[in-house]
Amino acid sequence: MVANPRFQRWAAGFPLTRGIAQRNTRALFDLCAGFVYAQVLTACIRLDLFAILAEGPASIDALARRLDLPPDNARRLLRAAESLRLVRALKGERYGLADLGAALNGNPGIAGMVEHHALLYADLADPVGLLRGQAQPTELSGYWPYASGKTAEPDAYARYSALMGASQAMIAEDVLDACDLSGARQLMDVGGGEGAFLQAVAARHAHLGLTLFDLPAVAERATARLSRVGLGSRIACRSGDFHAGLPPGADAISLVRIVHDHDDCPAQALLAAAHAALTPGGCLIVAEPMAGTPGAEPVGDAYFGLYLLAMGSGRPRRADELRTMLHAAGFTTIREPRARRPLLARVLIAQKSGAV
Secondary structure: OOOOHHHHHHHHHOHHHHHHHHHHHHHHHHHHHHHHHHHHHHHHHHOOHHHHHHOOOEEHHHHHHHHOOOHHHHHHHHHHHHHOOOEEEEOOOEEEEOHHHHHHHOOHHHHHHHHHHHHHHHHOOOHHHHHOOOOOOOHHHHHOHHHOOOOOOHHHHHHHHHHHHHHHHHHHHHHHHHOOOOOOOEEEEEOOOOOHHHHHHHHHOOOOEEEEEEOHHHHHHHHHHHHHOOOOOOEEEEEOOHHHOOOOOOOEEEEEOOHHHOOHHHHHHHHHHHHHHOOOOOEEEEEEOOEOOOOOHHHHHHHHHHHHHHHOOOOOOEHHHHHHHHHHOOOOEEEOOOOOOOOOOEEEEEEOOOOO
16 A cells, blocks of 8 residues: 555555654655765865865855855855765855754764765665675775685785774773773773774773783784884783684773674674683673664664675674673673764673673
8 A cells, every 4th residue: 555656645645644644655755865865974074175164164166166166056055065964055155064064073983984884885786696606806895805715915005904993982882881891801802903992901900910912913903003102001902803813801892893893703703712811700891883782773783784795894783693602701790881983883791601
């Protein structure tokens, strides 16, 4: 009945169903036009529109000169950005930042992810081919070399490590808000990239010993970066491959946006390696966006589902799936503290038995 055009027209005019019909029409159109909306955002970021408007409102003519656009196209872009609540129109054909544009300007990691999506869009040009496994090799599998287990050139590690670091900073504070590390002695961040998460930990917990563990090329970059920010003596960087085990001795281990990057067998092996490395009574922190998160269902199953498929490794998991895997790895107690922004990351804390 919903598919019947006559019913659709009737529902759009009947007072009790008009609102539902209009919302459904808008939702369907947004699904069709989503790529265009994303490209409006990309244009704003590439043109530094939000940084320009952070200096203060400006007229269309002034912005056209700064953006190096014809005035009519500058107006077109600004109206498009206004419709997406990125900028706001003011009197006299002037524009200023709206809340979303201001938030983007304050989070450079988002801009990095938006630029990065050019690779994802290329992989999704033929979504059916991707789903059938006919679109190999993908752009994203080349960007994330560890997903395929291949050794990459140093530039490849530099590229993805920088992106991870910029985006990690957005959620580090949220993860730490959800975790009580006051009783821990030694925290090891596995897959820690260039140390953005541990840098946030160091600022909060002066008593904690900190270790970063990642692939050799990444750990080398982390050592150099942490030295530049004055944390070289505070954070020890160790390199290796978790398939061969993790360094023992930590009473807390963190996996921040790591588990969902791996298929089930290596993900289970990683959780088992973390359990083996922890001291008795230690805890494992798993923080990542999870499938089935209320209010954010498309983030897990639509966005990360297709992103990780294009990447060639991993899948989004529901919290219950992760709990099952954690129990299988040997953890006895698992709890989920409240996260500030569960859309970006939910947190599970798994306890290892205190028995020796």
